[in-house]
Amino acid sequence: MQTIIPDLFDPPAIPWNEPIGDASLLLHGFVLAQEEALLAALRGVIAEAPFRKMQTPGGRPMSVATTSCGRLGWMTDRRGYRYVTGDPLRGQAPWPVMPPLLADLAGQAAALAGFPAFCPDSCLINRYVPGAKMSLHQDKDEADFSQPIVSVSLGLPAVFQFGGLARSDTPQRYLLTHGDVVVWGGPDRLRFHGVLPVRPGEHPRMGAQRINLTFRVAG
DNA sequence: CAGTTCCG
Protein backbone atom coordinates (compact mmCIF):
# COMPACT_ATOMS: atom_id res chain seq x y z
CA MET A 1 0.00 0.00 0.00
CA GLN A 2 1.39 3.39 -0.98
CA THR A 3 0.39 6.78 0.32
CA ILE A 4 -0.13 9.58 -2.17
CA ILE A 5 1.36 12.84 -0.92
CA PRO A 6 0.28 15.98 -2.78
CA ASP A 7 3.08 18.14 -4.14
CA LEU A 8 2.33 20.98 -1.76
CA PHE A 9 5.62 22.66 -2.43
CA ASP A 10 5.48 22.80 -6.23
CA PRO A 11 5.50 26.33 -7.62
CA PRO A 12 2.10 27.75 -8.55
CA ALA A 13 0.84 26.66 -11.97
CA ILE A 14 -0.38 30.10 -12.91
CA PRO A 15 1.76 33.22 -13.34
CA TRP A 16 1.96 35.51 -10.34
CA ASN A 17 3.80 38.72 -9.60
CA GLU A 18 6.02 39.41 -6.62
CA PRO A 19 7.09 42.92 -5.61
CA ILE A 20 10.81 43.24 -4.95
CA GLY A 21 12.95 46.16 -3.84
CA ASP A 22 11.08 49.47 -3.61
CA ALA A 23 9.46 49.66 -7.03
CA SER A 24 10.30 46.49 -8.91
CA LEU A 25 8.64 43.23 -9.87
CA LEU A 26 9.37 39.55 -10.29
CA LEU A 27 6.87 38.12 -12.80
CA HIS A 28 6.83 34.37 -12.35
CA GLY A 29 6.24 32.44 -15.56
CA PHE A 30 5.59 35.57 -17.59
CA VAL A 31 7.06 34.33 -20.90
CA LEU A 32 5.83 30.72 -20.71
CA ALA A 33 2.85 31.35 -22.99
CA GLN A 34 5.29 32.40 -25.77
CA GLU A 35 7.95 29.86 -24.88
CA GLU A 36 8.38 28.14 -28.25
CA ALA A 37 8.34 31.33 -30.32
CA LEU A 38 10.79 32.93 -27.91
CA LEU A 39 13.18 29.98 -28.15
CA ALA A 40 12.96 29.94 -31.95
CA ALA A 41 13.86 33.64 -32.05
CA LEU A 42 16.69 33.10 -29.59
CA ARG A 43 18.05 30.23 -31.66
CA GLY A 44 18.26 32.53 -34.69
CA VAL A 45 20.17 35.18 -32.78
CA ILE A 46 22.69 32.68 -31.41
CA ALA A 47 23.20 31.14 -34.87
CA GLU A 48 24.20 34.57 -36.17
CA ALA A 49 26.24 35.79 -33.18
CA PRO A 50 27.52 32.79 -31.20
CA PHE A 51 28.28 32.75 -27.51
CA ARG A 52 31.81 33.69 -26.55
CA LYS A 53 33.72 34.09 -23.29
CA MET A 54 34.70 37.64 -22.42
CA GLN A 55 37.34 38.89 -20.03
CA THR A 56 36.88 41.33 -17.20
CA PRO A 57 39.12 44.42 -17.05
CA GLY A 58 41.20 42.52 -14.52
CA GLY A 59 41.97 39.95 -17.22
CA ARG A 60 39.99 37.04 -15.82
CA PRO A 61 37.51 35.13 -17.94
CA MET A 62 33.88 35.43 -16.95
CA SER A 63 32.22 32.13 -16.09
CA VAL A 64 29.26 32.92 -18.36
CA ALA A 65 29.37 32.91 -22.15
CA THR A 66 27.91 35.99 -23.78
CA THR A 67 26.36 37.36 -26.92
CA SER A 68 23.97 40.23 -27.75
CA CYS A 69 21.29 41.41 -30.11
CA GLY A 70 19.91 44.85 -30.86
CA ARG A 71 21.62 48.03 -32.00
CA LEU A 72 24.13 47.91 -29.13
CA GLY A 73 25.90 44.94 -27.58
CA TRP A 74 27.56 44.91 -24.20
CA MET A 75 31.15 43.76 -24.05
CA THR A 76 34.07 43.60 -21.68
CA ASP A 77 37.79 43.16 -22.20
CA ARG A 78 40.93 44.41 -20.49
CA ARG A 79 40.04 47.96 -21.49
CA GLY A 80 36.76 47.91 -19.60
CA TYR A 81 33.00 47.52 -19.96
CA ARG A 82 31.11 49.22 -22.77
CA TYR A 83 28.44 48.99 -25.42
CA VAL A 84 29.50 48.65 -29.06
CA THR A 85 27.59 48.67 -32.35
CA GLY A 86 29.83 46.04 -33.97
CA ASP A 87 30.53 42.48 -32.83
CA PRO A 88 34.28 42.11 -32.21
CA LEU A 89 34.06 38.35 -32.85
CA ARG A 90 32.66 38.89 -36.35
CA GLY A 91 34.76 41.73 -37.71
CA GLN A 92 32.57 44.46 -36.20
CA ALA A 93 29.48 43.14 -37.99
CA PRO A 94 26.26 44.59 -36.59
CA TRP A 95 24.66 42.61 -33.80
CA PRO A 96 21.64 40.53 -34.82
CA VAL A 97 18.38 42.42 -34.98
CA MET A 98 16.45 42.17 -31.73
CA PRO A 99 13.51 39.87 -32.55
CA PRO A 100 10.29 41.89 -32.21
CA LEU A 101 8.77 39.20 -30.00
CA LEU A 102 11.57 39.63 -27.49
CA ALA A 103 11.32 43.41 -27.49
CA ASP A 104 7.52 43.15 -27.12
CA LEU A 105 7.72 40.77 -24.16
CA ALA A 106 10.25 43.01 -22.44
CA GLY A 107 8.06 46.05 -23.08
CA GLN A 108 4.97 44.32 -21.70
CA ALA A 109 6.80 43.18 -18.57
CA ALA A 110 8.20 46.67 -18.01
CA ALA A 111 4.74 48.21 -18.39
CA LEU A 112 3.31 45.82 -15.78
CA ALA A 113 6.04 46.96 -13.41
CA GLY A 114 5.15 50.61 -13.98
CA PHE A 115 7.66 51.53 -16.67
CA PRO A 116 5.64 52.24 -19.82
CA ALA A 117 7.13 52.74 -23.31
CA PHE A 118 10.24 50.68 -22.63
CA CYS A 119 11.99 50.33 -25.99
CA PRO A 120 15.25 48.40 -25.46
CA ASP A 121 18.11 48.91 -27.90
CA SER A 122 20.22 46.12 -26.41
CA CYS A 123 19.68 42.57 -25.22
CA LEU A 124 22.60 40.90 -23.48
CA ILE A 125 22.40 37.11 -23.57
CA ASN A 126 24.34 35.14 -20.97
CA ARG A 127 24.66 31.35 -20.88
CA TYR A 128 25.32 29.74 -17.50
CA VAL A 129 26.53 26.15 -17.39
CA PRO A 130 26.59 24.49 -13.96
CA GLY A 131 29.07 26.37 -11.77
CA ALA A 132 28.76 29.64 -13.70
CA LYS A 133 27.78 32.70 -11.68
CA MET A 134 27.58 36.48 -11.77
CA SER A 135 29.19 38.38 -8.93
CA LEU A 136 27.36 41.31 -7.35
CA HIS A 137 27.52 44.32 -9.67
CA GLN A 138 25.58 47.35 -10.87
CA ASP A 139 24.33 47.89 -14.42
CA LYS A 140 25.73 51.36 -14.95
CA ASP A 141 27.14 51.41 -18.47
CA GLU A 142 23.84 52.70 -19.87
CA ALA A 143 23.12 56.30 -20.76
CA ASP A 144 19.75 56.78 -19.04
CA PHE A 145 19.08 55.32 -15.60
CA SER A 146 15.41 56.36 -15.79
CA GLN A 147 14.94 53.31 -18.03
CA PRO A 148 14.55 49.96 -16.24
CA ILE A 149 16.32 46.65 -16.73
CA VAL A 150 14.27 43.64 -17.82
CA SER A 151 15.70 40.16 -17.23
CA VAL A 152 14.28 36.89 -18.62
CA SER A 153 15.33 33.54 -17.14
CA LEU A 154 15.33 30.30 -19.16
CA GLY A 155 16.44 26.78 -18.31
CA LEU A 156 18.03 25.71 -15.03
CA PRO A 157 16.95 27.57 -11.90
CA ALA A 158 19.24 30.11 -10.27
CA VAL A 159 19.32 32.14 -7.09
CA PHE A 160 19.12 35.86 -7.89
CA GLN A 161 20.68 38.25 -5.39
CA PHE A 162 19.05 41.67 -5.24
CA GLY A 163 20.99 44.00 -3.00
CA GLY A 164 21.11 47.69 -2.21
CA LEU A 165 22.91 50.72 -3.57
CA ALA A 166 26.10 49.83 -1.67
CA ARG A 167 28.02 46.68 -2.42
CA SER A 168 28.10 45.89 1.28
CA ASP A 169 24.29 45.83 1.59
CA THR A 170 23.05 42.30 2.29
CA PRO A 171 21.15 41.09 -0.78
CA GLN A 172 17.72 39.52 -0.80
CA ARG A 173 17.58 36.14 -2.55
CA TYR A 174 14.95 35.03 -5.05
CA LEU A 175 14.74 31.76 -6.96
CA LEU A 176 14.41 32.37 -10.69
CA THR A 177 13.05 29.53 -12.82
CA HIS A 178 12.30 28.96 -16.49
CA GLY A 179 10.04 31.70 -17.81
CA ASP A 180 10.46 34.19 -15.00
CA VAL A 181 11.00 37.89 -15.68
CA VAL A 182 12.50 40.46 -13.32
CA VAL A 183 12.00 44.18 -13.92
CA TRP A 184 13.94 46.69 -11.84
CA GLY A 185 14.05 50.43 -12.25
CA GLY A 186 13.35 53.77 -10.66
CA PRO A 187 14.88 53.83 -7.17
CA ASP A 188 16.05 50.21 -7.68
CA ARG A 189 17.79 50.81 -10.99
CA LEU A 190 21.32 50.87 -9.54
CA ARG A 191 20.89 48.13 -6.96
CA PHE A 192 23.73 45.64 -6.82
CA HIS A 193 22.64 42.26 -8.12
CA GLY A 194 24.08 38.92 -9.13
CA VAL A 195 23.49 35.20 -9.52
CA LEU A 196 24.83 32.41 -7.30
CA PRO A 197 26.60 29.51 -9.02
CA VAL A 198 24.12 27.51 -11.06
CA ARG A 199 23.77 24.01 -9.71
CA PRO A 200 24.08 20.92 -11.90
CA GLY A 201 20.84 19.74 -13.38
CA GLU A 202 18.88 19.06 -16.52
CA HIS A 203 16.02 21.23 -17.69
CA PRO A 204 13.49 19.35 -19.82
CA ARG A 205 13.43 22.03 -22.52
CA MET A 206 16.84 23.73 -22.20
CA GLY A 207 19.20 20.93 -21.09
CA ALA A 208 22.05 21.56 -18.65
CA GLN A 209 22.16 25.33 -18.92
CA ARG A 210 20.55 28.57 -17.87
CA ILE A 211 20.17 31.37 -20.38
CA ASN A 212 19.43 34.89 -19.22
CA LEU A 213 18.26 37.72 -21.50
CA THR A 214 18.80 41.24 -20.18
CA PHE A 215 17.06 44.08 -22.00
CA ARG A 216 18.33 47.62 -21.64
CA VAL A 217 18.11 51.06 -23.12
CA ALA A 218 21.86 51.41 -23.47
CA GLY A 219 22.36 54.34 -25.82
C1' DC B 1 45.00 56.67 -8.74
C1' DA B 2 40.34 54.37 -8.76
C1' DG B 3 37.36 50.63 -9.76
C1' DT B 4 36.57 45.89 -10.00
C1' DT B 5 30.17 41.39 -13.89
C1' DC B 6 37.25 39.20 -10.64
C1' DC B 7 39.42 35.94 -6.68
C1' DG B 8 40.33 33.93 -1.75
Added chain:
DNA sequence: CCGC
Protein backbone atom coordinates in the same frame (compact mmCIF):
# COMPACT_ATOMS: atom_id res chain seq x y z
C1' DC C 1 45.40 45.81 -14.66
C1' DC C 2 44.27 50.01 -17.27
C1' DG C 3 42.58 54.30 -18.74
C1' DC C 4 41.90 58.74 -16.79
